[in-house]
Amino acid sequence: MADPASLQATVYGRVQGVFFRASVTGWARELGLAGYVRNLPDSTVEVRAEGKRQQLEKLVDYLKEGPPAARIDRVVTSWSEYTGDYSGFRVRY
Numbered sequence: 594m595a596d597p598a599s600l601q602a603t604v605y606g607r608v609q610g611v612f613f614r615a616s617v618t619g620w621a622r623e624l625g626l627a628g629y630v631r632n633l634p635d636s637t638v639e640v641r642a643e644g645k646r647q648q649l650e651k652l653v654d655y656l657k658e659g660p661p662a663a664r665i666d667r668v669v670t671s672w673s674e675y676t677g678d679y680s681g682f683r684v685r686y
């Protein structure tokens with residue numbers, strides 16, 4: 594894989610109850626990424642994804658917009674080396 598990377602992102606705003614996880618899952622799968630998205634108890638959403646860095650950057654751009662009903666206040670990201678720990682992309686509960 595060319596330029597593989599791992600991304601962790603926390604999304605703040607109105608991101609729960611607005612189909613945010615479902616839309617992120619669809620977008621990540623379309624980009625060929627692996628990982629998960631889940632709601633956190635503090636009303637944020639956590640995204641962990643791995644794949645080509647260019648595709649991960651496209652996912653970050655989407656996280657900054659979200660689906661129509663969402664309101665994104667900020668997205669905090671951190672990057673690390675690719676681990677290969679995930680197969681496919683899914684919602685975690």
